[in-house]
Structure formats: C-alpha cells, structure tokens
Amino acid sequence: MKRQNGFTLIELVVVIVILGILAVTAAPRFLNLQDDARNASLEGLKGAINGAAGIVYGKSAIEGKERKSADKITVDGQDLNVVYGYPKAADIDKAVQLDLTSEWKVANVSGATGTKKAFTLKNYAEDPVTKCYVLYTEAQSAVSAATVSVTECE
Template identity: 50%
Template sequence: MIKQKGFTLIELVVVIVILGILAVTAAPKFMNLQNDARNASLQGLKGAIQGAAGIVYGKAAIQGLESSDTAQDVDGIKTIFGYPTASSAGIALAVKGLESGSTEWGPISGAAGTGGDAEGDVISYTLLNQASNATASKCSVTYKAATSSSVPTVTVNDCE
C-alpha cells in the first residue's frame, strides 16, 4: 500500500475561506494609506507655514514693522502686522515649495480664498496631484493673514 502525502480538498477550501475572512477584515485598514500619507503631508506643510511666519515676524519686529497695517516688504516678503500676507508675494515666498513653479504644492485656484495683501485675506494650498479634486475645504492647508487683533491662522482640511 502506497501512502500519499498532501492536503485534502476540504483542508484547502477551509484555508482559503479563512484567508478570505482575514482579507475582508484587514483590507479596509490598509486601503486608506494614501489619504493618511496626504494628511500627514498637509500637517507638515502647516508646521512649515507656522514656522516661516514666526521667522518673518521676528525679522519684521527687528525692523520695527510688526504693527504696520499696510503691506510692507521684509527681505523681499510682503508682510502685514509683521506676518506674511496671504499671497504669492507673502507666505509663498516665506515657505520653500510654495513659490510659483513648485513641483509639489500649489494654490487652489478659483477657491473663495485665493489670497491678497490685505489683512485677513486667505489662501489655500494643496498637493499638485490633488489640485483637480481639491477645494479650500477639502485636502488643503488654509492660511489666513494676520489682522490688527489676531495672528495668522493655519488650518488643515483633511483629505477624505
């Protein structure tokens, strides 16, 4: 009598069913990795914007321009109340990667907040590969310029 080695059909089916159940429960956990990575990038940009705004404010304070309510030039960066304005001549020049022609980040065009050099103006940035489906309220970082009563605010609108 020859003894054969191997798995029976029932054993193989049971293993396949178990693997299927594991895949169905684990797959959703790994499917959202792209959005998590995008959201982490947005958080990084928020930190860069906040840091750059603080450095520019320090330079403006040294020059005595921290209380000016009109756009001033601090080392080539337009400021209002000492902080960068919400424009391509302000915050975009203060943060490397936001300037015109960047290969990573871009302003959201056509959004309600497209920037300006006045107090309280708003500009939103997103990843260039998200520009087609991003809005100022989704998958972006929004910078609101300083006003006479508040410092600039930076908010992250997570990707979904």
C-alpha cells in the same frame, strides 16, 4: 477509541480560505495608506508655514514693523509684504520657499482670495475645493496672529 491530536487538513484549508476572504474585503478599509500619506504631507506643510510665519514675525518685530497693517521686510534677499508682522497671503509661498512647479499647487478654495491662500498636492486629482488642502489666513489685526488650517483628504 482513538484520540484526535490536531486539526485535519480540510479544517486548516477552510480556516485559511476564510481568513483570505476577510483580508481581501476588510483590509483595504483599514489600510488606506494613500490618504494617510497625503494628510501627513499636508500636516508637514502646515508646520512649514507656521515656522516660516513665526520667523517672518520675529524679523518684523526686530525691525519694529509688527504693528503696521502693511509693510515690507527682506528675508534671504527677497522682499516680503507683511501684515501685522506676518507674511501677506500672496507672499506666504515665498516665505516658505514652496515649490509650486513640482509638488504643490495653489488651490481654488471658496473664500481663499485676498487675505487667504490655499495649497494642495499637485498630483491629487480630487477637487480641492472641499477637501485636501492647507489654508493660510493672514493676520487681521495687531493682536491676532496669522492662522493655518488643514482640511484632510478623505
């Protein structure tokens, strides 16, 4: 009786074909790299907004304007409207020095008027009303800070 030491060529081809079919059907579900990249960009913008708001608040506190419901400070030669020391929603893009011509755009999110402003990726074709944006909410009182939240891409 002859002992078999390995796999036949047909067995190897069948296994390779099965693995190929699994890779084609299952891999795209696990490797959604575009949404991961968009979400990383949104998280980066959130960090930039938080950093800029913190710097503006520090400058407002130095000037004694952190308790006022409306005032102005000058940062990098630009006048910024502040609310309780934090940038007003209308001026947050100036505080962050955000480029609204090439990479980002203001998103039309319900409720994002007045005390809120939302940003989304300029090249994102989906409707930003329900997903994929960063929302900045200005401070509502002297004891509450401005907030930034991210609604991730799906």
